[in-house]
Amino acid sequence: MRYFIALVVCFSLIIPNFTSKAFAGEQENVYERRMELYKRVEAVTNLPWYYMAAIDQYERSIRLARKDLPKAEGLSGIYFRPEEWAGLLNPDIQDTNPVSIQFFNGIGFDGNGDGKADVRDDEDVLHAFAQYLLTYGTDHDNIKIGLWNYYKRDKTVGIIIGKAKIYKHFGRLDLEQHAFPVPLRSNHSYKNTWGDARGWGGRRIHEGTDIFAGYGVPVRATGYGIVEMKGWNRFGGWRVGIRDINNTYHYFAHLSGFAKDLQVGQVVEPGQVIGGVGSSGYGPPGTSGKFPPHLHYGMYKDNGYTEWSFDPYPHLRLWSREERARLKKG
Incomplete structure (x- = not known):
């Protein structure tokens, strides 16, 4: 019986590892x-x-x-849309004939030369x-x-x-790796504060996770992306906004300052320092010290019409685990 249990434990350790490697290989393909x-x-x-x-x-x-x-x-x-592909006046919205699609001003095109616009x-x-x-x-x-x-x-x-x-x-497509917003070896703490009430500037909810750390602790880009915004906001103080390739906007607020030469339009990668933990905000430009130093980290999704915030806490937990695993391997 003990041998049987040992075998079950071994397989439970091997199979998830094998599955994750298989998935990684499939994604690479x-x-x-x-x-x-x-x-x-x-x-x-x-x-x-x-x-x-x-x-x-x-x-x-x-x-x-x-x-x-x-x-x-x-x-x-x-x-x-089918009617866009085949042409608005095309009686056959499933049409794959390049000639008739062109006749009805459809956008469909035969790209691989097989005689069909599918x-x-x-x-x-x-x-x-x-x-x-x-x-x-x-x-x-x-x-x-x-x-x-x-x-x-x-x-x-x-x-x-x-x-x-x-x-x-x-020069590549595989840009899914992430990093935790502050160095894992730094003295920091955080919990799920999504949706908590906030009173300064009017009644509102907390759209993010607060990561408490010492003043000036490096703040890092969490993924591959481009700097969309850099500047001051009366709520967030000195802040940076980065858009990743999955159309997610990452918001870093209450910074003590920005990394040297950080510019709007700059491409960044996971772990790249973009600023420092601070206590800026809740007032006109330059206001600081109204609360303990921490990083407000938020995530927003754009759907082609509008943009909304969502809870970053599960992602932060995942990125922390993934980065720790990479550090162990390295």
Whole structure:
């Protein structure tokens, strides 16, 4: 019986490790296949791959954040409504004939040369969006114009261009690693304060997690992203906002100051120092010391229409465990 229990324990330790490795391998394969797809589109259209990757990732993110859009099933996350693909006046919204789709001014396109413009085919979908952009041009400014005319939203254009900059900077798609906002070896503490009441400046709820640490303890970027905002707010004091490739906005507030040369539009990576823990805020610019030093950390999701906050506490716990595991391996 003891031997049987020992075997069960061994398998319980081995199987999760094997499963996690298998999942990691599968994810790596997905990134490779997507990159191959983007590169093939680039070779035909001369549109830089990182723009297509950014558009694809943006659409994938909003499909995950919204209930009115179907979840992505293939490699590509770009979604076209059936009538948009086939043409508004096309009597057959399931049409895959490139000739009739073009006749009805549909966006559908045969990207892989199989004679069909299939909205379920990843290559056809990516080429369809690429063909749309080509009507504006392949340079940065004209791509921005094309994106605005398609989405009709400045914020969406900014988010996509930011993602393109991130992908171009790192030259790869696998950018999912995260870091805890302050060094794990620092003296810090936090608990789930999501939704707690706050009174300064009017009755409101706490949209984040407070991480208490010593004044000046380094504050670090939690993921791969781009600095969208840097400056003062009467509530948050000196603060930084970073948008990651999953369309999540990470908010760091009450800072003592910013890292040297940190600029809006700068690409950052997990663990990169962006500032220091402080007690700034709750007043006009320069106000500090109204509360103990801590980092207010918030997370916000954009769905293509609006943006809302969500509880960062579970993510912080996960990132702490993951980083500790990496440190043990290293």
